[in-house]
Amino acid sequence: MKKVSIKEKKIKWLAVLTAIFFILLSLAIIIILFQNVFYKDKIYPGIKIGGLELGGKTKKQVFVLLEQYTQKFSQEGIVFSAENNSGKIKRVRISPVIISPQDPDLSREILNFNAKETLEKLYSAGRQGNFYERLGEILNNLIFNKKEQIIYHLDKNELDKILKDNFKNFESPAINAALEIKNQIFEISLEKEGIAFDYKKGLADLENNINNLIYQPVELKTIIEAPKITKIEGEKYLEQAYQMTGLDPFKLTYKENWWLLRNPKEFLNLKLSKEGKIYLGLDQDKFSAFLQNIAKDLDLEPKDAEFEMKDGKVISFKPSKTGVKLNIEKSIDKIEEDLIKLKKEESEMIIEEKEPKISIAEINNLGIQGLIGAGMSNFSGSPQNRRHNIKTGAEKLNGVLIKPGEEFSLNGALGKIGPDEGFLPELVIKGNRTVPEYGGGLCQIGTTAFRVALNTGLPITERRPHSYRVSYYEPAGMDATIYNPHPDLRFINDTPAHILFLTRIEGDELTFEFWGTNDERKIEVTKPIISNIKKPGPARYLESETLKPGEIKMIERAHDGADAEFTRTVIYSAPEKEKLEETWTSRYKPWQAVYLIPKTSTTSEKIIKE
Template sequence: MLAIPFVVRLTHGGEALPGTTVAGIDVAGMDAAALRARLRPLANPRRAVVVLAGEERLTVRPADAGYRLDLDATVQRALDAGRDGALGGLPATVAGLLSERDVALDADVDRVALRRTVETLARRVDEPSFPGALKISDDGLDVTAEPPRAGRLLDREQLRARLRRALLERSSGPLRVAVRATPVVSAEEVDAIATEAGDYLASPLTLLGAGAPFQVGRAELARALVLEPLDDGSEVRLGVDDEAVAAIVARFAHARDRPPRDARVSAGAGGVVVDGKEDLTWRPRAADVSIVPARAGRAVQQKRLATAIARAVRDGSHNARVPTRRVAPEVTTREARSADRLIGTFTTYYEPGQPRVTNIQTMARAVDGTVIAPGGQFSLNGIVGERTRAKGYLPAPFIADGRLVPSVGGGVSQFATTTYNAAYFAGLQLDTSQPHSLFIDRYPAGREATLNHPDIDLAWTNDTDAPVLVRAAAGDTSVTVSLYGDNGGRVVSAVTGARRPVPGGDFSIEVTRVVRRPGGDTERTPRTTTYDLLDE
């Protein structure tokens, strides 16, 4: 008798022993390859699982729901069955001769895929409850109620548990899953809100503050009133539509906002001529400056006003207080009063009657009167924008790739150079500037700037505690840019080095700006410029 299990094992080496089944399938005598072929259909079951949810009949493909079978592990289980246990597994081998031994599949269900599948099914079943709604005519005279409707919600946790078990047990269902009704208020409650809305529309809503009282009439209020659900629709109240209220608030703010007015500084456009092309020193001078005081602005706090309107409607009040905030001017009167000195000025010259002169004069008019607040930046391109015929600019020579070509607005680099030198001798922070590629003898060598929109700009920062007023005047033969403010007494010198020949080019030159501040601090900033020869 003891020899029987040894004979069975010997005759079934590398094969499933007699009596072995896998998920009810007889696999006795099959080797690994045969087992894989026989069990492979179980790895991707084609039979869908049927789910019954309320009146919905849904089907689920096992693979979509995350069902996974480890075929190799299952085959190994089948080959090992009857070969382990007490006494070297001999009793298990004998038992297989007398009855079937069923081997469980090595299968699992991916939780992420299962959750995703359940959510997809739920979207086909779920219906949100409808808490009811107000129907208000455009004139606000007719208010009726649309009745509420209960919704339904699939029991997701129950479906996940039952579907997982069905997949692992290879059951096709059908699985019955609970669908719960979602709570909803009664039709009488919605009717009561409609009556409340009609009563509210009988009087206008008055906004108090930021000027005279402002009334929001029936028709505009009618677009704002809504039935507002609370606690997932188990309660309702009279509320507002956020977009409609935002439109009311925006209209009010447009009428009642008041922008701040910066203090204005006025000073003469000329009177002092500085035009040196070599070494030069400049110190600020007292100037005759007049001031127009600043005025703070007012801004409606729109989000807070919208909240106040919503609260008034919910409380049945017809008054809402308007919250505002003070908007400070960028240039205060105190700052403007300190801008009482001519801190920098420069003049360059040209032949009268040329198109480029018209362009320079047009740009000067656009810049004249600009005030740069403390910490603010002057950007010539930013102030003037693109030079176009519509703005009055004419075609004139412009340097491009070492050649002179016509361009609308050509010649305005002279205005950029003049402005650059005014800021240079004012001792202000120079941010962006680019010298010409060719030397032009009407400009100081190494102390000039070109301009092109939008890629080549002239920019400087007002790094003083006072505003800087820019005055620009362009006559028939010259243009002058003057800067008024208070730079703290900075004295600026330009130290011009010798011109050095450049092989294949024209020359290079180094110009050092020396800024001396009261107290002895000195800042030296050299700049080397290399000029090309004109490409004929």
């Protein structure tokens, strides 16, 4: 018998392995070719969203499925239900869009889906990368299945606020033990356990439903809310409270001015520190209200210098004036320390100086030589509160100085938006409730600021268009929506000097001007091109408890959807700086009309469990 040498064995095994390799390679090529031919314009097998198998379906079929799912939210809303401790069930149907009948600036989406991007993600699975990467992904999906999710954005913070506002009267919040005084005698009231709803879990359940393409009401679970201060703990502070009876009256001071606090014991209560420790202090709400009355006499707004510029110099002006403001929160902390802990007879309140934005001394030393850009918008037809807010917002920006190299934030410059800052509310519809909200008119500010930054040739680092076309911001495509903290409008001062932000209103025209140093850059902004116009879907009807039978009220007009596009070119005088060419695109969704109709017993959102 002929012996087979080791070398011959190696050659034989090499041939076998080579044959296996080519067989496997051939199989792989066959699989890829089969997939490319049979699944042309189809999703590869093994791709799922939730329990829905999408493999083998055409792009059009999958898009229809995704659209059918997302339309449920548009038509039926986001539905939450909860049961209180009396056995009553309340159901709230929340529109995925916050609607403001008076001001489109406050209308915004809290839930939106991107079916097109989802479809592209599903279709690209197994079609990207080199041959081996594609083969590996196809085999992996076939064997293990690939679970994808629909692409969407949910404003959880806003939805959390809406839920709490709609269900707060259905909860029984925990009540802390409190210090009370009756006929000059201190008592500690009894604490009470509460029942609240687990909003965090409710939001997580909603997201889980969306990720699995499930549309169904989300049930809010109840949680026991324990009081943080008990009567037993509170009684330890009765003796300390009685020690305060000799400190009457107590004097509050600021420079040569003073105010008497009569009966300071009336303001005493049990409080919790940031660390959760109980202490005897001044009731935050009652004492804040007391200090608010002092602030009315004390607070002074700063006054900016008024001036005119000619040839880069100030030619006439009124001098600036520093303002003062009572810091109520810090003052309460200090008064508590002086009155309760140190047993003093008086306490100096915390008063903060507010410097004006513009002082004449600064202007002529900052290289501000002339006008370098302007932007305008028209707000004709705006209701009274919207006009007021536009004026208030413009005044807050007038005189702001932007340093060279600084990234300017419009939300940051506007600061807090509320009644204390002079803004007026507008009514918005959130769930089953119509509630006042601040911020109306500020997108007029955002749009005008976007336009002045465009026309000045500044790099814009953050901007978001509105969800739908608004008449105040025509031409479409050159608008910017803002809402603190985001979306924001941000841009960089890349000029060699400070920029002075000046604002003015003439009739229905809002104008923003940037004054600074002209570095000879050339800016060209084209007119927007409007395309892809889409008609809105059928009108949506919301139930209202304020309308009589047979009444119907339009609160939101229908808007066509469209795409808008324009270009901006910036040519810099500095040879080392490359020309900037950019295209700005905006996609406006078709926006259905919304009507209020009377709520009937058959459509009631409140259900009594039998």
